[in-house]
Amino acid sequence: MTSRKVVELFYDVVSPYAWVGFEIMCRYRNVWNIDLKLRPALLGAIIQGAENKPPVVVPKKFKYITTELMRSRDYFGVPLHPPSDAFKVMFQKGSLSAMRFVVAVQERENGGDKQVEQVSRELWRRIWSEDKDITQPASLSEAAVKAGLSDSDIKELLELSDTDEIKDKLKNTTQAALDYGAFGLPMMVCHVNGKQDMFFGSDRFEVMAHCIGEKWLGPQPVKAAASM
Amino acid sequence: MTSRKVVELFYDVVSPYAWVGFEIMCRYRNVWNIDLKLRPALLGAIIQGAENKPPVVVPKKFKYITTELMRSRDYFGVPLHPPSDAFKVMFQKGSLSAMRFVVAVQERENGGDKQVEQVSRELWRRIWSEDKDITQPASLSEAAVKAGLSDSDIKELLELSDTDEIKDKLKNTTQAALDYGAFGLPMMVCHVNGKQDMFFGSDRFEVMAHCIGEKWLGPQPVKAAASM
Numbered sequence: 001m002t003s004r005k006v007v008e009l010f011y012d013v014v015s016p017y018a019w020v021g022f023e024i025m026c027r028y029r030n031v032w033n034i035d036l037k038l039r040p041a042l043l044g045a046i047i048q049g050a051e052n053k054p055p056v057v058v059p060k061k062f063k064y065i066t067t068e069l070m071r072s073r074d075y076f077g078v079p080l081h082p083p084s085d086a087f088k089v090m091f092q093k094g095s096l097s098a099m100r101f102v103v104a105v106q107e108r109e110n111g112g113d114k115q116v117e118q119v120s121r122e123l124w125r126r127i128w129s130e131d132k133d134i135t136q137p138a139s140l141s142e143a144a145v146k147a148g149l150s151d152s153d154i155k156e157l158l159e160l161s162d163t164d165e166i167k168d169k170l171k172n173t174t175q176a177a178l179d180y181g182a183f184g185l186p187m188m189v190c191h192v193n194g195k196q197d198m199f200f201g202s203d204r205f206e207v208m209a210h211c212i213g214e215k216w217l218g219p220q221p222v223k224a225a226a227s228m
Numbered sequence: 229m230t231s232r233k234v235v236e237l238f239y240d241v242v243s244p245y246a247w248v249g250f251e252i253m254c255r256y257r258n259v260w261n262i263d264l265k266l267r268p269a270l271l272g273a274i275i276q277g278a279e280n281k282p283p284v285v286v287p288k289k290f291k292y293i294t295t296e297l298m299r300s301r302d303y304f305g306v307p308l309h310p311p312s313d314a315f316k317v318m319f320q321k322g323s324l325s326a327m328r329f330v331v332a333v334q335e336r337e338n339g340g341d342k343q344v345e346q347v348s349r350e351l352w353r354r355i356w357s358e359d360k361d362i363t364q365p366a367s368l369s370e371a372a373v374k375a376g377l378s379d380s381d382i383k384e385l386l387e388l389s390d391t392d393e394i395k396d397k398l399k400n401t402t403q404a405a406l407d408y409g410a411f412g413l414p415m416m417v418c419h420v421n422g423k424q425d426m427f428f429g430s431d432r433f434e435v436m437a438h439c440i441g442e443k444w445l446g447p448q449p450v451k452a453a454a455s456m
Contacts, residue, residue, distance in 0.1 A: 050288045053281070060278045060411040064428060075435045183288040200292060203431040206446075207303045218434075
């Protein structure tokens with residue numbers, strides 16, 4: 001007996017690698033026999049909670065990652081373009097208000113996760129494609145408009161973002177990620193037949209596919225499946 | 229006009245991920261249109277030279293890597309089995325004498341790299357399959373015997389290992405890795421049509437294949453190619 005496979009995807013829109021993981025998983029949920037659960041969390045709190053250091057504090061890693069992101073853009077087809085001051089954007093400005101907003105969108109959405117998917121993508125696009133702010137309410141509004149939300153919805157969501165309910169939800173999801181063993185994002189937890197497997201990063205999709213009994217078809221699985 | 233592709237593989241037998249990278253590249257050199265150049269280097273000096281920290285200093289990373297290595301064993305078909313005290317083995321005992329020995333084997337070998345490949349693999353097997361020492365001359369001898377070297381060759385190689393010539397070669401290769409931007413191992417530098425691309429780790433083979441214009445056929449390319 002095979003029960004439905006569930007993949008929890010923990011992400012933060014401040015992380016470019018999380019964007020790659022997000023897009024790949026959003027593509028594969030139409031190909032693999034999985035339920036994808038979007039789990040917005042806070043990268044800064046995970047790095048701190050795990051007593052980790054961001055890789056960019058090592059200059060040679062920073063240089064490598066810059067090159068590597070451009071390869072990921074080309075290979076995975078995610079329009080990454082580093083902001084002018086990536087360190088400041090990621091580790092000083094951060095994503096607290098943006099991720100609270102994403103959680104609010106998720107909380108309000110019924111019958112699916114199309115809105116939370118679109119809003120997340122538009123926030124990534126701002127920070128990791130267009131070098132735009134994601135900390136101010138006006139920035140969140142602009143992203144939400146692009147994701148197709150109405151002005152009245154956005155007003156309500158901005159208010160909701162600031163409630164204890166939403167703050168606690170973001171904290172709890174972040175804690176859940178830490179409890180699974182996260183030390184960074186993206187992090188995927190695959191639940192298959194009562195077993196759970198945690199994967200970190202955006203470079204183990206092929207191994208993950210193998211572990212959950214699905215087939216890795218490369219970064220554009222829909223095209224690959226169509227041509228088979 | 230396409231010139232021959234060259235892949236330099238920088239490795240140290242103290243690193244389990246380098247073992248994965250080594251085996252995959254040794255398999256693919258029979259599949260891809262590449263010249264593989266084995267470049268034995270010293271991981272400890274690279275980590276220090278890059279002002280990096282080994283990932284295992286973060287407890288959650290250490291735990292994750294332990295799980296991840298078992299997945300790599302199964303998926304990539306490399307018989308990894310962590311030694312009882314991996315931290316001590318990797319960062320206290322280290323691999324200085326072992327890597328000098330590997331460099332000596334390479335220096336002495338004519339017309340190919342079969343011996344250096346075999347000796348490297350036997351050293352990895354000792355440390356990362358069988359929880360055995362690789363620091364003592366007797367340990368190096370045992371590995372070399374398994375790799376098919378004669379007693380007289382081994383005696384000569386142990387003496388050669390201790391010369392300035394070999395010490396300097398290991399230093400120079402390690403410095404070359406740092407100059408390419410290494411902060412850990414394995415590290416692959418691909419030279420294609422006058423362009424060079426550096427890849428770190430054992431989780432970007434698919435992207436690497438794409439960058440050098442070759443096809444990724446999974447961890448067992450020879451079987452995959454035979455069935456195509």
